Amino acid sequence: MLERFSKWKANLTAADLPDHQVEEGNLPQHVAIIMDGNGRWAKKKGLPRIAGHREGMKVVTKIVRTSSDIGIEVLTLYAFSTENWKRPKKEVDYLLGLPERYLSAELPKLIKNNVQVRLMGTTEHLPDHTLKAVEKAIKDTKHNTGMILNFALNYGSRFEMLEAVKSIGKQIERGELKADTLTEEHIHAQLMTSQLKDPDLLIRTxxxxxxxxxxxxxxxxxxxxxxxxxxxxxKEKDFLEAIAVYQKRKRRYGGV
Known part of the structure; x- marks a missing residue:
């Protein structure tokens, strides 16, 4: 990983560098991003909201590449929430077409860069073209051993936790688990991120x-x-700034 980081850093120009220097060690293993502001960006420019989402997809391409280059192990992107169905149908349709557009253009590069694609969320109500594109990317990259690119698509945390509670309840009913022996590990095992480490860093724009x-x-x-x-x-520089700030923080997990 350090060799990969050094190679990436050697190709940077002064304009690419954040105000704070990113170090080789202490990188967040899992970065999660709430990609917010597409609609407001378009409104400020007098454009339709979908223009903001189209521009935002270009940023996804850059941040995925940079994350892989510096050695981030997992990148989770909040692509479409369970609440986003409330938006106008035209916008919803466009948003649900973005995974197909992104993957049709970027899948060969993801494969070349050893990136593994995963999906987090419920597939219920997702259009067939979206599911097919994501499922193909998951299948074509399942043996890749580099960064995990985890799309949170049709995802909501309360729904996720509710489903986890239901699953644990059924285990208790079947006698496979006793309520008084329930642990955090049991809950973690039922979440959509059961095979992933919890995020070290959350970025919201x-x-x-x-x-x-x-x-x-x-x-x-x-x-x-x-x-x-x-x-x-x-920009990549802003993403690197977030990483650099993270590296200067002390994580105590409730201790001293």
């Missing part, structure tokens, strides 16, 4: 300071980094 029903259990001890930058304007 656009100036909003809330979690929006995103990984509520998993983010219990994550470091948060909020930016006023709208997602379509978010």
């Amino acid at each position: 656009s100036g909003e300071i809330r979690l929006s029903n995103f990984m509520l259990w998993q983010l219990a001890y994550s470091e948060f980094w909020f930016s006023d930058i709208l997602w379509p304007d978010f």
Whole structure:
């Protein structure tokens, strides 16, 4: 990983560097991002909201590449929430077409860069073209051993936890588990991220300071980094700034 980081750093120009230097050690293993501000970016420019989502997809490409290059192990992107169905149908349809557009263009590069694609969320109500594109990417990259690119698509944390509770309840009913022996590990095993480490760092753009029903259990001890930058304007340099700030923090997990 250090060799990969050094190779990446050697190719940077002065303009690419954040205000704080990113070090080789102490990188967050799992970074989660709430990509917010596409609609506001478009409105500021007098454009339809879908123009902001289209521009935001270009940023996804850059951040995925940078994350893989510096050695991030898992990158989770909040692509579509269970609450996003409330938006106008035209916008919803466009949002649910983005995974197909992104993967049709980027899948060969993801395979070349040893990135593994995963999906977190419920597939219920997702259009067939979206599911087929994501399932193909998952299948074509399942043997890759580099960064995990985890899309939170049609995902909501309360729904996730509710399903986990139901599953544990059924285990107790069948006598496979006793309520008084239930542990955090049992709950973790039922979550959609059961095979992943909890995020070390959460990034949210656009100036909003809330979690929006995103990984509520998993983010219990994550470091948060909020930016006023709208997602379509978010650059690799801004992402690296978040990493550099993370590296300067002391994580005590309730200790001293």
